[in-house]
Amino acid sequence: MIPTMNAPFPPPRELDPVERQALAWVRRVAAGEITHADGAALRQWCQANPAHAAAFAAARARWAQLGEAAAMVKARNPAAMHATLPAARRPSSWQRRAFLGGALGATAATAVAAVVHPPLGLWPAANEWRADYRTATGEQRRLALGGAVDVELNTRTSIAGWPGAGGTRGIDLIAGEAAIDLTHAETPFVVAAGAGRTQALQRRAARFEVRHLGGAVCVTCIDGQVQVAHASGTAQLSAGQQLRYDDHALGRAEQLDAARMPGWRAGYLRFTDAPLGEVLDEINRYRTGKVVLLDRQLAAKPVTGRFQIHALDKAIVQMQRSFGLHARTLPGGVVLLS
Numbered sequence: 001m002i003p004t005m006n007a008p009f010p011p012p013r014e015l016d017p018v019e020r021q022a023l024a025w026v027r028r029v030a031a032g033e034i035t036h037a038d039g040a041a042l043r044q045w046c047q048a049n050p051a052h053a054a055a056f057a058a059a060r061a062r063w064a065q066l067g068e069a070a071a072m073v074k075a076r077n078p079a080a081m082h083a084t085l086p087a088a089r090r091p092s093s094w095q096r097r098a099f100l101g102g103a104l105g106a107t108a109a110t111a112v113a114a115v116v117h118p119p120l121g122l123w124p125a126a127n128e129w130r131a132d133y134r135t136a137t138g139e140q141r142r143l144a145l146g147g148a149v150d151v152e153l154n155t156r157t158s159i160a161g162w163p164g165a166g167g168t169r170g171i172d173l174i175a176g177e178a179a180i181d182l183t184h185a186e187t188p189f190v191v192a193a194g195a196g197r198t199q200a201l202q203r204r205a206a207r208f209e210v211r212h213l214g215g216a217v218c219v220t221c222i223d224g225q226v227q228v229a230h231a232s233g234t235a236q237l238s239a240g241q242q243l244r245y246d247d248h249a250l251g252r253a254e255q256l257d258a259a260r261m262p263g264w265r266a267g268y269l270r271f272t273d274a275p276l277g278e279v280l281d282e283i284n285r286y287r288t289g290k291v292v293l294l295d296r297q298l299a300a301k302p303v304t305g306r307f308q309i310h311a312l313d314k315a316i317v318q319m320q321r322s323f324g325l326h327a328r329t330l331p332g333g334v335v336l337l338s
Contacts, residue, residue, distance in 0.1 A: 019330065021045075022055035050292045051336060057290040058332030131158035131174055138286050138309075140264075145169075148183040154264050155286050170199070177211040179265055182224075193217045195247045196230040208237070209262055218244045220262055267309050273302040276319065280337075287312050289333020298323060 015023070025042055046053040135141050135153045143151045145161070147169065153159065157176025162169075170190030171178070182189060182200050190199045193212040198219050200206035206224030210217065219228050221237035228235045228243060230250040235243055237253055240261070244251040263270045269286075271279050277299030280291045286309055293299055301323060307315035316335060320327045328336040 015331070018051055019055045019058065022052065022059040025056060026059040050294055054290050054292040054330065054334045054336060058330050058334040061288050061332035061334075132160050134158045135176070137288050147187060147189075148185045149189050150181040152179040152181075152265060154178065170197075173210050173212045175212055177209065177213075177264070179209045179222075180207070182206045194245070196228055196245050196250070198226055198228050201225045201227050201236065211262075216244060216246050218242060220256070222261070263306070264309065269307045269309060269312075269315075271303050271305055271307075273304055275299060276301040276303050276323070279303045279319070283307075283312050283315065287333060289330075289335070291316055291335045291337065294336055294338040295325070298325070 025045070028038065029042070042056075046056055133141070133143060133153060135155055135157045138155050139153075140155065141153045143153070145151055149169070151159070151171065154177035157178060158174040159176075159178060160172045160174060162172060169187055170192060173191055173193040178191065180189070180191060183205050185200070188199055190197050191208075191210045193210050194215065194217045196217060196219075198208065198210055200208070201224075206226055207222040208224075208226045209220045209222065211220075219226070219237065220242040221239055223239050225239075226237050228237065228245070228250065230245050232248070232250045235250060235253055237243060240256055241253045242256050243253045259270060260272055261270075269282060271282075277293060277296075280293055284290055303319065305315075305318070307318075316327070316337075319325070320337060325337045328338070330336065
């Protein structure tokens, strides 16, 4: 276990040249001024140095915060919006369907590549815009869909509902992680994710979770029994079992002990000998900004521990001290570990 440490991060400082360049990129993208060539240049700039990607993530977060603050001011006093933020500098929303609205209107043909393939996943991809429900960073949301079906969405999750055929209902898990609780549902309920579909067997009461990230899907049966159908075959899971699949293959069921079961619904992230790089990737899903490990040789170092989701900055400090890393804090929740 990693020892607990509560050392605070240092306070933010003035923007350096890289951060100012990142902010300039964000302003251009949000204003709809980016072209296809600009999008390629932005991706290349982000990929050239982890610090560039981190600075861009921070600038995006700060711009989003400005947009949220402006929306609150406008909701409370519409006239104050014009008095506080001149038209030329009003930040635009980064919410789904509204993001890059100006760019799609003025330069749809040239900007579409940057929208469909966002650099380093720093904003929602275009396929997430069709979602009926979407959670923001760090947000969890519970939906009562009727018919004895409850769905809980984890951070950064997008789903679309569909009635299906023959009385079957379900959701399309576009991206993220969802937990499904069925209490003797009257009609079959299916979760489609990637190349597979998961549903409870014989409409029995069941609880299961589906995680869909980066083209890979993980299904965990918490209670009852579920069936996973894939182009390469089918598999059944009982309580405490888990399997993974991608577009090409369906994995085998694996029995999990209590320490390896997903803990996000209870407010925890659990890791057992997980590579440090993967742990930081998971933490990045829950907090605004980005934690970047600059020393990639340390990415394979094993981490075992249980961290509270609402106190992930403490977890970062714990890992920093455990592995002897230096932390550099940038605005917008960005932390560079080296």
